[in-house]
Amino acid sequence: xxxxxxxxxxxxxxxxxxxxxxxxxxxxxxxxxxxxxxxxxxxxxxxxxxxxxxxxxxxxxxxxxxxxxxxxxxxxxxxxxxxxxxxxxxxxxxxxxxxxxxxxxxxxxxxxxxxxxxxxxxxxxxxxxxxxxxxxxxxxxxxxxxxxxxxxxxxxxxxxxxxxxxxxxxxxxxxxxxxxxxxxxxxxxxxxxxxxxxxxxxxxxxxxxxxxxxxxxxxxxxxxxxxxxxxxxxxxxxxxxxxxxxxxxxxxxxxxxxxxxxxxxxxxxxxxxxxxxxxxxxxxxxxxxxxxxxxxxxxxxxxxxxxxxxxxxxxxxxxxxxxxxxxxxxxxxxxxxxxxxxxxxxxxxxxxxxxxxxxxxxxxxxxxxxxxxxxxxxxxxxxxxxxxxxxxxxxxxxxxxxxxxxxxxxxxxxxxxxxxxxxxxxxxxxxxxxxxxxxxxxxxxxxxxxxxxxxxxxxxxxxxxxxxxxxxxxxxxxxxxxxxxxxxxxxxxxxxxxxxxxxxxxxxxxxxxxxxxxxxxxxxxxxxxxxxxxxxxxxxxxxxxxxxxxxxxxxxxxxxxxxxxxxxxxxxxxxxxxxxxxxxxxxxxxxxxxxxxxxxxx
Ligand SMILES: Cc1cc2nc3c(=O)[nH]c(=O)nc-3n(C[C@H](O)[C@H](O)[C@H](O)COP(=O)(O)OP(=O)(O)OC[C@H]3O[C@@H](n4cnc5c(N)ncnc54)[C@H](O)[C@@H]3O)c2cc1C
Ligand SMILES: *[C@@H]1O[C@H](CO)[C@@H](O)[C@H](O)[C@H]1NC(C)=O
Ligand SMILES: *[C@@H]1O[C@H](CO)[C@@H](O)[C@H](O)[C@H]1NC(C)=O
Ligand SMILES: *[C@@H]1O[C@H](CO)[C@@H](O)[C@H](O)[C@H]1NC(C)=O
Ligand SMILES: *[C@@H]1O[C@H](CO)[C@@H](O)[C@H](O)[C@H]1NC(C)=O
Numbered sequence: 001x002x003x004x005x006x007x008x009x010x011x012x013x014x015x016x017x018x019x020x021x022x023x024x025x026x027x028x029x030x031x032x033x034x035x036x037x038x039x040x041x042x043x044x045x046x047x048x049x050x051x052x053x054x055x056x057x058x059x060x061x062x063x064x065x066x067x068x069x070x071x072x073x074x075x076x077x078x079x080x081x082x083x084x085x086x087x088x089x090x091x092x093x094x095x096x097x098x099x100x101x102x103x104x105x106x107x108x109x110x111x112x113x114x115x116x117x118x119x120x121x122x123x124x125x126x127x128x129x130x131x132x133x134x135x136x137x138x139x140x141x142x143x144x145x146x147x148x149x150x151x152x153x154x155x156x157x158x159x160x161x162x163x164x165x166x167x168x169x170x171x172x173x174x175x176x177x178x179x180x181x182x183x184x185x186x187x188x189x190x191x192x193x194x195x196x197x198x199x200x201x202x203x204x205x206x207x208x209x210x211x212x213x214x215x216x217x218x219x220x221x222x223x224x225x226x227x228x229x230x231x232x233x234x235x236x237x238x239x240x241x242x243x244x245x246x247x248x249x250x251x252x253x254x255x256x257x258x259x260x261x262x263x264x265x266x267x268x269x270x271x272x273x274x275x276x277x278x279x280x281x282x283x284x285x286x287x288x289x290x291x292x293x294x295x296x297x298x299x300x301x302x303x304x305x306x307x308x309x310x311x312x313x314x315x316x317x318x319x320x321x322x323x324x325x326x327x328x329x330x331x332x333x334x335x336x337x338x339x340x341x342x343x344x345x346x347x348x349x350x351x352x353x354x355x356x357x358x359x360x361x362x363x364x365x366x367x368x369x370x371x372x373x374x375x376x377x378x379x380x381x382x383x384x385x386x387x388x389x390x391x392x393x394x395x396x397x398x399x400x401x402x403x404x405x406x407x408x409x410x411x412x413x414x415x416x417x418x419x420x421x422x423x424x425x426x427x428x429x430x431x432x433x434x435x436x437x438x439x440x441x442x443x444x445x446x447x448x449x450x451x452x453x454x455x456x457x458x459x460x461x462x463x464x465x466x467x468x469x470x471x472x473x474x475x476x477x478x479x480x481x482x483x484x485x486x487x488x489x490x491x492x493x494x495x496x497x498x499x500x501x502x503x504x505x506x507x508x509x510x511x512x513x514x515x516x517x518x519x520x521x522x523x524x525x526x527x528x529x530x531x532x533x534x535x536x537x538x539x540x541x542x543x544x545x546x547x548x549x550x551x552x553x554x555x556x557x558x559x560x561x562x563x564x565x566x567x568x569x570x571x572x573x574x575x576x577x578x579x580x581x582x583x584x585x586x587x588x589x590x591x592x593x594x595x596x597x598x599x600x601x602x
Contacts, residue, residue: 022252023069024260027285027294031258035062037596038283038298039305040265040314042067043120044582045569045589046305047243048161050259051187051251052593061257062296063248064285066264066310067116068092070123070244078123078242080379081235082387087124088113094124097309097473099533104348104456104478106528110435112473113535114309118261119244121307122582125535126392127233127240129190131158131587132579134223135417143574145545146555148591151223157590158583159183165236168194168388176230178219187246188586189236195389197429198358199445203228203395205502214397214497224419225579228397233390234582238383243586263287265306266467268318270334271297274563278334280318281564289468300600301564305589308537308571312341312460313471315541315552320562329465335561339552343539344458345576346475347424349450350487350531351433352494353511356445362391362430363443392432397425398452398578401489411482414453420578423490424450425497435530436513445507447494450534452578454483460540475533487531488523536581541571556595557588568592 024030037053039046042065054061070078077086078093088094089111097112115121134151141150148154162183167173173192182190207216207228217227234241251257269282281298304311315321319334321341326333365371365386379387398421401408415422428446431438458476463469478484498507510517517526541559544551552559553572559565570585577584 022255022258024258025262027260027263027287030062030260030296032060033295034297034299035060035258036298036300037061037303038296039063039303040283041065041120041304041306041310041569042118042244042248042259042261043115043305043307043569044122044243044585045592046303047119047246047248047251048586048589049303049305049568049593049596050257051247052590053596054251054254054257056597057254057256059256061251063257063259064263064265064283065118065259065261067118067261069261070118070242078117079239080387081127081233081238081240081389082391084124084126084240084391093117095309095470097470100472100474102475102477102479104476104484104528105531110477110532112475112533114307117244118248118259119242121535122234122242123240123244125582126580127235127390128392128396128580129221129232129234129583130225130396130579131221131223131583132577132581133225133416133419133421135415135420136577136579136584139416140543140574143545144543144555149555149588154587154591155223158587160186161188161586161590162186163189163236165189165191167192168238168384169196175218177232178222181219181222187250188234189241189246190232191235192230192232193389193394194238194384195386197394198360199427199429200394202502202506203427206497206500209502210496210500213493220396220398221583225398226400226419226421228395231390231394231396235388235390238379238388264467265314266293266317267314268302268565269295271564277561277563279563280334286467289466298564301566301596303596304565304567305569307569308344308540309460309471309473311567311569311571312540313462313467315340315559316462317465317467320559325461329462331465337552337560339542339550341460341540342457343542344460344475344537345454345456345539346458346477347450347452347534347536347576348454348477348483348487348531349448349534350491350527351436351446351448352491352514352517353431353433353444353446354498355508355511356443357506357508358443361443361445363438366438367441393426393428395427399423399425399490399493401486405489407482407485407489411455414455414482415578416575420453422451422453422486423493424452425490425494426450433530434532444511445498447497449487449490449494451483451486451490452576453486454480454576456480456483457539475537477533478527478531484524484527487527488520491517491523491527536576538570538573538576538581541567542574543572544574556599557592566592566596
């Protein structure tokens with residue numbers, strides 16, 4: 001990726017505290033072939049589940065994770081916030097997936113990063129902490145027929161997860177967030193930007209001079225995200241806070257938890273049946289394509305937290321999916337559940353850049369080894385400075401199309417309600433793109449524009465019957481006329497943003513790639529050429545009401561027509577949230593842990 005592809009990797013070791021002894025690297029080290037719960041995937045949701053279930057010392061939990069430890073060799077890029085651009089794609093922390101050719105992207109296949117490491121994607125993501133709107137959760141409650149998922153009922157779980165901390169530079173944050181909507185005693189560390197940039201004041205001034213279109217929002221995490229506000233990130237004490245650091249490290253300190261890493265679950269195994277429903281409490285795993293297969297049994301249940309790609313992949317490998325598709329791969333069908341792997345949604349985004357009249361954007365830091373080394377030294381000594389900050393901006397904004405928008409008239413409103421955005425802007429103090437190369441010299445301002453209420457749906461399908469082959473990933477980016485037109489409206493809005501008076505002496509001209517993005521057609525061409533995923537896939541194990549024949553899991557997240565198996569991860573969301581989804585994943589995981597505890601209470 002063009003932004004922050006830092007060649008000079010650091011060799012800082014002070015962050016890399018070794019995790020305690022129950023972190024196993026070989027199946028031979030397992031103390032038992034039976035546990036109460038087996039959690040598949042030590043990702044964002046999986047680490048929450050492992051932590052909460054093991055609070056009861058009587059309960060034995062095994063977590064199986066395909067990826068590596070989040071500490072050790074090269075882990076600086078996932079621990080030091082500023083280096084996040086080097087965490088993916090195609091690193092030892094990533095699955096290295098690529099999409100199938102995308103029709104909406106002029107036939108391009110694009111990189112599709114997913115964390116393959118303790119903490120999962122929370123260990124490699126851009127750390128944006130955005131909860132979504134109250135509408136997102138209320139719609140989840142409506143779709144599932146379970147009021148327990150409503151914003152009102154979920155907010156206590158969100159607050160339970162969070163521990164909001166002061167920013168790295170210790171500045172006074174009055175007026176930058178609303179403490180009343182935050183948690184201060186939870187596990188996951190969050191904070192406001194801890195390093196100022198030249199564009200901060202210009203962004204805030206734009207919210208004053210163009211306040212109808214770009215109003216200031218004191219706290220986008222209140223349930224009503226619309227407007228421009230200060231970004232909150234999953235960073236604390238100058239380091240990334242992931243599900244591994246926040247939840248798994250603590251669980252690993254308990255004698256009733258085993259975590260087996262570098263080991264891939266290959267399928268689930270039937271251990272019995274109740275009536276016609278198979279019980280799927282056996283878990284098969286292996287460390288390589290041709291290596292030996294091992295098996296453990298969960299006496300209470302198996303929790304699939306392998307994420308929006310891994311979870312449907314494992315379900316299908318276990319014979320749960322569309323019978324026709326499974327037959328084509330000679331996988332015996334255990335349960336015909338055609339929605340497995342279908343319905344995928346994701347956020348397409350495109351980066352707009354302008355040449356900036358500035359000499360100290362983040363570009364300068366990348367171009368000047370002396371400045372880079374100085375920043376590194378400061379971080380090393382005190383955990384402060386720009387390295388402690390999220391490099392992906394200090395402000396973001398969420399917007400709706402106007403109520404009388406022809407697009408909404410023609411296609412209807414895909415959001416959950418009036419508090420939910422159609423598109424997002426991220427304001428960047430430098431050249432930012434996942435698909436363009438940063439020029440070696442110059443200073444830039446970028447706005448990343450995302451369509452956060454898309455209508456397109458894609459899929460994950462098995463390519464072969466081996467767990468060690470990548471599945472076919474089709475997020476169907478910009479796959480509908482609505483999504484393409486929505487992104488056009490969003491780009492035009494970003495152009496109005498930089499045309500505002502606070503940018504008059506700052507923006508010199510558009511960067512060469514976007515000079516033709518002045519008409520709807522020009523913008524569509526630009527997007528087809530440069531848009532990609534912002535890495536937010538969901539809905540591949542979609543939730544539905546208990547009585548619905550369609551869907552993959554019911555309101556309690558139990559897989560339909562099966563016993564002993566639950567899915568807890570981003571894949572259950574019935575539509576993509578109008579937000580960067582990690583907070584929404586933590587939220588469902590916290591409630592799911594309570595549902596699991598209640599289901600097995602003696
Ligand atoms: C590069 C990137 C940037 C992002 N930026 C942001 C952001 O700034 N803010 C935000 O809110 N969201 C962001 N996201 C999205 C967010 O991180 C994810 O939506 C969220 O973390 C998903 O959580 P999950 O529990 O569903 O899956 P994951 O956290 O991905 O966990 C799944 C885990 O299961 C493991 N696994 C999969 N298959 C198997 C198997 N067969 N056997 C064993 N283990 C397996 C994986 O290795 C992984 O550890 C980003 C994502 C990426 C990849
Ligand atoms: C992804 O690519 C990196 C760099 O080539 C490599 O080190 C890593 O092992 C790959 N990951 C997987 C799961 O193959
Ligand atoms: C922070 O700023 C606010 C408003 O300017 C002020 O009321 C408050 O006392 C300040 N807090 C500290 C700790 O200085
Ligand atoms: C930016 O320009 C100013 C004024 O010319 C100069 O003092 C400063 O050193 C420059 N900064 C960098 C990082 O080049
Ligand atoms: C802009 O469009 C014109 C006319 O189609 C074309 O000749 C030119 O190469 C385009 N410029 C860029 C930078 O794409």
